[in-house]
Amino acid sequence: MSGAARHIERLVRPVPDWPQAGVVFRDISPLLGDATAWAEVVDELSEQIGDLGRIDAVLGVEARGFLLGVAVARTLGVGFIPVRKAGKLPADVVSSSYDLEYGSATIEMHADALEPGARVVVVDDVLATGGTLQATIDLVNRVGAEVLATAVMIEIDGLGGRDLLTGRPCLALHTF
Ligand SMILES: O=P(O)(O)OC[C@H]1O[C@H](OP(=O)(O)OP(=O)(O)O)[C@H](O)[C@@H]1O
Numbered sequence: 001m002s003g004a005a006r007h008i009e010r011l012v013r014p015v016p017d018w019p020q021a022g023v024v025f026r027d028i029s030p031l032l033g034d035a036t037a038w039a040e041v042v043d044e045l046s047e048q049i050g051d052l053g054r055i056d057a058v059l060g061v062e063a064r065g066f067l068l069g070v071a072v073a074r075t076l077g078v079g080f081i082p083v084r085k086a087g088k089l090p091a092d093v094v095s096s097s098y099d100l101e102y103g104s105a106t107i108e109m110h111a112d113a114l115e116p117g118a119r120v121v122v123v124d125d126v127l128a129t130g131g132t133l134q135a136t137i138d139l140v141n142r143v144g145a146e147v148l149a150t151a152v153m154i155e156i157d158g159l160g161g162r163d164l165l166t167g168r169p170c171l172a173l174h175t176f
């Protein structure tokens with residue numbers, strides 16, 4: 001197990017039956033509060049993304065995807081593009097709706113956020129059903145840019161996320 005995976009195993013708190021019965025919520029708050037562990041997680045994911053070759057930007061999905069995505073973008077020296085829940089971005093947007101482990105949502109990206117042909121990586125904290133990452137890939141495709149890979153700290157096994165995200169690498173530091 002890598003150093004980052006050990007930190008994730010130790011510092012991500014399982015909360016049973018939240019936000020609804022049957023879901024084990026993986027709370028990253030204790031990990032965010034540990035500066036050394038968080039730095040190692042950000043550095044390890046950034047290194048794996050850096051190995052994929054040149055990228056033009058990192059995308060992250062509101063809200064927890066912002067925390068990791070901004071840190072990874074800064075580490076790699078590329079820009080960060082926010083993908084937000086519906087109704088939050090002020091200029092023209094592209095939208096996509098999806099289902100996740102405990103509900104459904106619509107996400108949006110500014111229509112002019114990416115040049116056609118841009119090569120990006122989408123970063124999030126958790127991969128569960130894959131609905132959020134797949135909807136983000138759809139947004140990127142709609143503006144003519146390319147998702148080289150998706151990258152998460154935590155993959156939740158048994159929810160089909162990895163099977164949904166075929167066609168490009170899906171990096172994950174640890175699986176629960
Ligand atoms: O693979 P999926 O089934 O799509 O689930 C993963 C998504 O669920 C969580 O976000 P959530 O929508 O709960 O929003 P938050 O970041 O605002 O807490 C998590 O941060 C991922 O974005």
Ligand SMILES: Nc1ncnc2[nH]cnc12
Nearest residue numbers: 023024025026101126128
């Ligand atoms: N079980 C879970 N824990 C944390 N975030 C999630 N997003 C979707 N499912 C989740």
